[in-house]
Amino acid sequence: MDHLLREKFGVYRCDGFGICRGGYHFKVSPCPMFVGSDGFESHTPRGVITIARGILEGSLAYTKEIADLVYRCTMCGNCRLLCGAEYEDGGPMIDPAGVLLAMRADLVENSLVPPPVRDFFKNVHRYGNPFGEPAEERGKWGEGLGLEEYEDHDYLFYVGCEGSYDERGKRMAVALSRLMALGGVSFGILGEKELCEGNEVRMSGETGLFQWLADRLVLRFTERGVRRIVTLSPHAYNAFRNDYPALAGGCEVVHYTQLLRDLLRAGRLRPLRELGARVTYHDPCFLGRRNEEYDAPREILRALQGADLIEMPRTREDSLCCGGGGGNFFTDMLGGGENSPSRMRVREAHGTGAQVLVVACPVCAKMFEDAAAAEGLDGALAVRDVSEVLLQCCSG
Amino acid sequence: MNRETGEHRHPLYEELAAIVGEEHVSDREIDRYAYIRTPSWVLGRVPGLVVKPADAQQVSEIMKLANRTKTPVIPRGGGASLGGFPLSDEVERSILIDLARLNRILFIDHENMVVGAECGVSLSHLSTEVGKKKLHIHTVDIPQYADSLGGVLSGFNGGGCPSDYATTGEAFHFLLGLEVVLPSGEILTTGAGSGTNIKQAQAADRTPGSPDMTGMFVGDAGVFGIKTKAYLKLYPRAASLAYGAFAFEDFEAMKAVFWKLMETDPLYYTRLVAIKPQWRDTWSLFYVIRDAEELVRFKADRLAALCTEGGGEKVTNELARKIISSFSGRQLGKSYASRGKFLYFEHPMKKGEAVDYFLRQEAFLDRRFKEAGVEGLITDRVRYLVPKERHMILVGDLVFWDVTTLSAEQVERLARISHEEAEHVLENGGFLEQHQGLETRISASYWSEAYRAFMKSIKKALDPNHILNPGLWRL
Numbered sequence: 001m002d003h004l005l006r007e008k009f010g011v012y013r014c015d016g017f018g019i020c021r022g023g024y025h026f027k028v029s030p031c032p033m034f035v036g037s038d039g040f041e042s043h044t045p046r047g048v049i050t051i052a053r054g055i056l057e058g059s060l061a062y063t064k065e066i067a068d069l070v071y072r073c074t075m076c077g078n079c080r081l082l083c084g085a086e087y088e089d090g091g092p093m094i095d096p097a098g099v100l101l102a103m104r105a106d107l108v109e110n111s112l113v114p115p116p117v118r119d120f121f122k123n124v125h126r127y128g129n130p131f132g133e134p135a136e137e138r139g140k141w142g143e144g145l146g147l148e149e150y151e152d153h154d155y156l157f158y159v160g161c162e163g164s165y166d167e168r169g170k171r172m173a174v175a176l177s178r179l180m181a182l183g184g185v186s187f188g189i190l191g192e193k194e195l196c197e198g199n200e201v202r203m204s205g206e207t208g209l210f211q212w213l214a215d216r217l218v219l220r221f222t223e224r225g226v227r228r229i230v231t232l233s234p235h236a237y238n239a240f241r242n243d244y245p246a247l248a249g250g251c252e253v254v255h256y257t258q259l260l261r262d263l264l265r266a267g268r269l270r271p272l273r274e275l276g277a278r279v280t281y282h283d284p285c286f287l288g289r290r291n292e293e294y295d296a297p298r299e300i301l302r303a304l305q306g307a308d309l310i311e312m313p314r315t316r317e318d319s320l321c322c323g324g325g326g327g328n329f330f331t332d333m334l335g336g337g338e339n340s341p342s343r344m345r346v347r348e349a350h351g352t353g354a355q356v357l358v359v360a361c362p363v364c365a366k367m368f369e370d371a372a373a374a375e376g377l378d379g380a381l382a383v384r385d386v387s388e389v390l391l392q393c394c395s396g
Numbered sequence: 397m398n399r400e401t402g403e404h405r406h407p408l409y410e411e412l413a414a415i416v417g418e419e420h421v422s423d424r425e426i427d428r429y430a431y432i433r434t435p436s437w438v439l440g441r442v443p444g445l446v447v448k449p450a451d452a453q454q455v456s457e458i459m460k461l462a463n464r465t466k467t468p469v470i471p472r473g474g475g476a477s478l479g480g481f482p483l484s485d486e487v488e489r490s491i492l493i494d495l496a497r498l499n500r501i502l503f504i505d506h507e508n509m510v511v512g513a514e515c516g517v518s519l520s521h522l523s524t525e526v527g528k529k530k531l532h533i534h535t536v537d538i539p540q541y542a543d544s545l546g547g548v549l550s551g552f553n554g555g556g557c558p559s560d561y562a563t564t565g566e567a568f569h570f571l572l573g574l575e576v577v578l579p580s581g582e583i584l585t586t587g588a589g590s591g592t593n594i595k596q597a598q599a600a601d602r603t604p605g606s607p608d609m610t611g612m613f614v615g616d617a618g619v620f621g622i623k624t625k626a627y628l629k630l631y632p633r634a635a636s637l638a639y640g641a642f643a644f645e646d647f648e649a650m651k652a653v654f655w656k657l658m659e660t661d662p663l664y665y666t667r668l669v670a671i672k673p674q675w676r677d678t679w680s681l682f683y684v685i686r687d688a689e690e691l692v693r694f695k696a697d698r699l700a701a702l703c704t705e706g707g708g709e710k711v712t713n714e715l716a717r718k719i720i721s722s723f724s725g726r727q728l729g730k731s732y733a734s735r736g737k738f739l740y741f742e743h744p745m746k747k748g749e750a751v752d753y754f755l756r757q758e759a760f761l762d763r764r765f766k767e768a769g770v771e772g773l774i775t776d777r778v779r780y781l782v783p784k785e786r787h788m789i790l791v792g793d794l795v796f797w798d799v800t801t802l803s804a805e806q807v808e809r810l811a812r813i814s815h816e817e818a819e820h821v822l823e824n825g826g827f828l829e830q831h832q833g834l835e836t837r838i839s840a841s842y843w844s845e846a847y848r849a850f851m852k853s854i855k856k857a858l859d860p861n862h863i864l865n866p867g868l869w870r871l
Contacts, residue, residue, distance in 0.1 A: 012800050015737065016435045018475050018542035022518060038419045039496060040427040040446060041475065047430030053439075054429055065426050082541075 001055055001062075003105035003205075010094045011052050013085065020045040020079040020096060030314065031079060032321040032341040033072045036334055042069060045079035045096035052099050066103070067112050071333040073100045074341075075203045076285040076321035097326075104205025113205075116331040121206050124213070128195045130330040131165040139191030141170040145177050150188030155180075155259070156226045157187045158240070161196050162329075162362035163232040168369060169362035173232055175387040176256050180230075182394055183263040187230065193220055199239035199286070204327040210243075218246040228252045230259050234287035234361045235325070241291060255287055257296040257360050257386055264303050271393035274306035279389070280354035281309065282345065282368070283319035284361035297360045297386050304393050310352045320345050322371075324363040342371035350381045360386045406445040408467060408491065415457045420448040420497070431472060431492055432481060436833060437737060437799075437811065440481025443470060443492035450497050451514075452575060452583050452624035458493060459622070459864075460581035467491055468866050469579075471622045473544030474518060477551055478740070479617075479832030484867030495546060498624055501525055509630040510572060515546025515623040532633040534570045546623040549574070551832040554614035567628075568614050572602060575625035576613050579859035584621070586610040612854075615831040619865045620858055634666075634686035638696045641682040641716035642708030650679045651751055653706035657681075657699065658747070658783050664699040670781040673722040674774075681708065682720045722778050723794065737799040739810060741817050742792040743826040750789035753824055754781060760820050761793055761813070768809040773797050791826075818842075833868070840869040 004011075021044045022029045029035055029044070037043035042051065048070065054060035075097050085093040092098075107113050113121070123132040139147075141164055150156045157177070162169035180187050198213035221229075229251060231237040240253040247253070263269045281301060287293050294316045301309050314320050323341035328334045337343070346368055349357040357372070359365045368383040406423040413421045422428070423445040432440040444467075449455045462469045468490035470482055481487075498516035504526055505511070511533060513522055520541050526533055548554075554568030573587030587602040587610035602610045613620055644650035654670050657663070667684035681703060685695045700710065711719070741761060745753050758779065765771040775796045782790040799807070818828055818838045828839045843851070848870075855862070855871045862871075 009800050013737075013798075016433045016475075021542060022520070038422070039448060039494075040422055040430065041433075041494065042424075042427045042430035044430070046433060046475075050430050050433040051426055053433075060425070060429060063425075065424060069426060 001106050002109070003102040004052055004055060004099070007052070007099045007102040008056060010096075010099055011049055011056060014046065014049045014083075014094050014096075015085075016046060016050075018044070018046045020083045022082075030082070030318065030320055032074045032076055032323050032334060035320075035344060036323070036337060036340045037072070043072070045083075048073075048103075049094075049096055049099055052103060055103075062103075062107060062110060062112055064112070064114070067107050067114050068333065070100050070103045070107065071114055071117055071204070071327070071331065073097060073326050074285070074321045074323055074328050074334065075101070075326035077289040078285075078318075078321065081289060081317055101203065101205060104203075105207060106205075108205045108207075114331070114333060116333060117204055117327065120204065120327060120330045121201065121209060124196050124198070124201055125209055128213075129161040129165060130196065130200070131161060133165050135195075136192045138164045138194055139189060141165075141173050142177060142189060142191075145174065145181075147177060148188045149191055150224055150226065152225070153188040154186040155188075155228045155230045156221070156224070157189050158197070158229050158231045158236055159189060159194060160231065160233040160236045160362070162366070164194065166362060166366060168366040169232070172362050172365060172385045172387060175385065175391045176232060176260075179260060179263075179269065179387055179391050179394065182391075183260075183268040185259070185263070190220065190224075195220070197236045197239045197244075199233075199235040199243070200325075200327040200330065202239065202243060203325070204331075214239075214244055214246070218244065221247070221251065226251060228254070230254050230256050232256055232362060234284045234291070235363065238286040238290050255291075255293060255296070255360070257287070257300060258293065260387065260390060261296040261299050264300060269390070269394055271304050271390060273393045273395065275304045275389060275393055276306040277355045278308045278310055278353055279356040279358050280312050280349050280352045281315075281358045281360075282312070282322070282349065282364060283316055284359065284364050285319070285321050285325050287360055288319055289317055297358070300386055300390055301358060304389065307389070310354050312348050312352055314348065320348070322359075322361075322364040322367040324367040329363045329367070336374070340371070342367040343375055346371045346375055346377060346381060346383075350375070350377055354381070356382045356384050356389065358384055358386055358389060406489075408461060408465060409445060411461055412445065412447050412458065412491070415461070416447055416449050416454050420450070422446050428492070431475070431494070434475050434477045434480050434833070436478060436480030437739075437807065438480045438834060440833075441484075441487040443487055444489040446492045446494055448494045448497050452498075452577055455493065455495075455498075455577045455622055455624055456581045456583050458491065458581075459577055459579060462491055462863050463580060463861055466861050466863060468863050469493060469622075470865060471495060471546075471618050473516060473547030473550075474542040476542040476544075476547065477832040479551070479830055479835035481833055482865055482867045486866040493622065495544060495622075495624075498546075502625065504529055504531070504630070506531065506630070510627055511630050512625060512627045513545055515544060515549070515626055517545050519543045519545060519548060526630060527633065530633045532631045533628050534567060534631070545626050546618075549614055549623055549626060550616060550618045552615060553829055553831055568611070570629045571610060571614065572627040572629060574610050574613055574623055574627075576621035576623055578621045579861075579864040583624075585625075586613070587627070617831050617833070617836045617865065617868045619855060619868050619871060622864070634688070636689040636692040637684065637686050638692050639682070639684045639716060639720075640696075640713060641680045641711050641719055642700075642703035643676075643678045643680045643711050644706075644708050645678055646707065647679055649707040650681060653703055653708060654681060654781065654783075655747075656702055656706070658786055660698070660702075662695075664695040664702075668783055669720065669723060671719060671723055672779045673719060674777045675722075676719065680711065680716075680719050682716060722776065723780055738794055738796045739814055740792065740794050741814075742790060742794075742829065743821045744784050744788045744790050744829060745826050747783075747787055747789050749825055750781065750791050753821075753826060754779070754791045756824060757791065757793060757817070757820065761795070761817065764813045764816065765795075768806060768813060770797060770802065770806050770810060773801050773806075814838075836869045837867070840871070 163173035202210040468486040495516035498514035502512035
């Protein structure tokens with residue numbers, strides 16, 4: 001339990017009030033791990049910290065049950081925000097997700113990870129992506145678009161695994177590529193030389209594999225002289241921005257919504273066609289709570305004629321996770337069902353009267369599209385990405 | 397469940413699953429273990445099984461089963477008890493009843509100004525819902541996010557530290573009636589509420605044709621019954637609010653103004669706290685006024701005049717917020733956790749003796765912390781005096797340590813100081829307000845023989861098998 005020992009301070013600093021279990025205004029807990037569970041205390045952040053303390057004190061040992069529990073967390077960071085215990089400089093003092101991450105790292109070192117997580121790691125290690133698809137298929141999503149391999153472009157478009165292999169993600173990657181071309185952005189891709197950036201690997205506790213991926217990817221960036229990266233996924237944005245120290249200072253990283261916002265401000269994109277729809281926007285955890293970018297996507301949506309933006313009751317830092325973070329998109333440890341966070345969230349979106357649920361993340365897009373279908377909301381609530389709605393309004 | 401054999405450990409698993417549904421009962425080790433945590437310094441013991449009933453009827457059936465099998469029962473609301481979890485040996489084979497599913501708001505009756513809710517509802521949710529109708533319930537600040545309605549009515553003396561009336565136990569005054577599942581499994585309604593003891597559809601009073609039996613279940617730490625529904629008075633939400641603070645260089649000058657403010661009619665404050673955080677050299681009088689706009693202006697002017705005449709100097713609102721956040725606020729847990737683990741030494745005293753007692757208590761604690769070697773490890777300390785109506789003052793000393801810097805021996809010494817301080821307060825004419833968990837054992841050790849016998853006879857009559865919350869109050 002070496003990793004958990006390093007989180008001992010946070011474990012013991014927890015006062016046990018249980019504020020992390022629920023927000024002030026909501027009857028329903030904002031914790032994805034808890035809402036989809038049978039509702040026992042073990043599935044709350046406070047419960048997990050109690051279990052962690054039990055492990056530190058020798059009252060409990062890592063077991064399959066504990067492994068199954070800790071891999072349900074989506075690392076959305078809501079509990080850390082709700083707790084609010086912080087140092088004078090504003091840094092979080094108690095981070096339940098950090099404690100869970102340490103427990104995951106211990107489980108990895110003790111070969112106790114659940115089989116779906118093990119398979120996820122295996123695919124990433126063997127194929128460089130969690131889908132288990134060949135590397136040479138990576139760039140195929142862009143065929144016919146006239147995309148160039150990155151050489152000396154202004155931006156490297158880091159497409160990521162979902163944008164490269166998942167059908168939903170591919171549609172987003174195509175829309176974004178068209179918009180960048182329309183806005184006159186000089187960009188290139190790595191194609192089959194791209195590799196998983198490892199955000200979900202790191203969030204699943206496999207620090208060794210993450211380092212292996214990061215070292216290779218940084219080398220590929222460096223060899224090509226990459227100065228600016230635009231990411232499709234907020235998860236990749238988070239990893240490059242916060243967990244790739246080798247990139248720090250030498251490379252600017254932006255999420256695509258930030259780039260599109262700048263293109264709109266500069267008048268390089270002109271959304272002249274009316275959208276004509278009531279829309280609501282879902283803040284992805286790794287763009288919003290973890291990196292505090294709430295405004296760029298909203299600025300884009302407000303720039304669209306005929307887009308009536310209605311906020312959901314839980315918005316910005318209160319946003320409810322789609323349930324796909326922390327590796328769950330690939331491992332599905334959280335499971336589905338009526339009370340899964342993705343289905344709760346599409347019900348919330350539908351409840352606003354919106355016709356379109358707009359997202360800014362390929363993971364959220366896929367999770368919500370499946371959830372809307374499961375809720376029977378096909379035709380009533382479309383799930384679309386920011387780039388897709390903007391492209392619709394910019395197309396002649 | 398035993399992972400190797402697939403068998404359930406707890407002998408009542410199957411019967412409880414038949415009552416509440418299999419998904420609402422668990423004897424898995426991690427599910428049981430997670431419930432030992434509260435804001436108390438002391439971890440509780442692991443219960444034998446956890447069950448989550450949906451309503452009073454299911455709670456009743458669980459109690460009947462527990463009685464038949466003489467199995468201890470521990471009810472649990474939000475798990476925010478400062479007094480911790482029962483530590484009796486009995487806990488390890490107990491049924492822990494998690495009341496979180498009893499979270500419905502039954503009605504908000506604007507005409508009669510009554511709200512009814514199940515007792516597992518969180519106070520934050522209840523408060524938010526009545527707030528949407530521009531109404532208000534007197535509920536607690538500490539910690540509110542996590543408190544359940546039933547937990548608050550069972551703890552302290554029937555309420556935590558409320559947001560408007562400045563001291564503990566006030567929720568008791570705003571309670572109209574309860575539905576309680578007795579240890580026998582019978583469902584009883586007291587006071588006001590549907591199906592009252594006088595067979596009326598609704599009563600509007602705590603004592604409809606009988607003594608106040610609602611009060612018997614208030615601040616009882618849940619030993620006489622499990623609260624399943626509560627009916628509370630509603631109030632219109634005050635249209636206007638003002639707050640601020642005056643700083644005083646001299647303690648005696650502050651005290652003189654404090655006394656005057658407690659004597660005016662009407663009172664010029666809704667909430668008043670004399671407070672000195674560790675990071676301030678001076679005492680401050682912090683106030684909140686809630687009322688109609690013109691009355692708020694009138695009261696604020698009068699209060700300011702008294703403070704200024706008495707030598708007080710108004711501080712900026714930003715500083716006032718900072719000062720009070722070291723003691724209270726709706727998000728109290730947040731500021732608490734940032735400073736470490738705390739012990740609170742808080743007692744109501746007669747107004748005339750409060751300040752002398754406060755000074756003696758401060759000296760006593762200083763001496764004990766020094767002897768225990770934890771004086772230099774204090775991360776924050778907040779002294780405060782709070783009026784409790786007009787005749788009492790709540791005397792408080794809130795002390796924080798970074799628990800990670802304390803040795804096990806130092807933690808034990810602090811627990812001892814907490815007990816010694818309880819003796820100190822009783823010897824000095826005060827009384828204890830602790831009505832939760834382990835603290836009930838301290839409070840009960842100072843009961844008179846006659847009172848102990850009286851309480852034991854009530855407990856025996858209601859709970860002959862002694863299954864509900866064993867060990868609390870030394871009953």
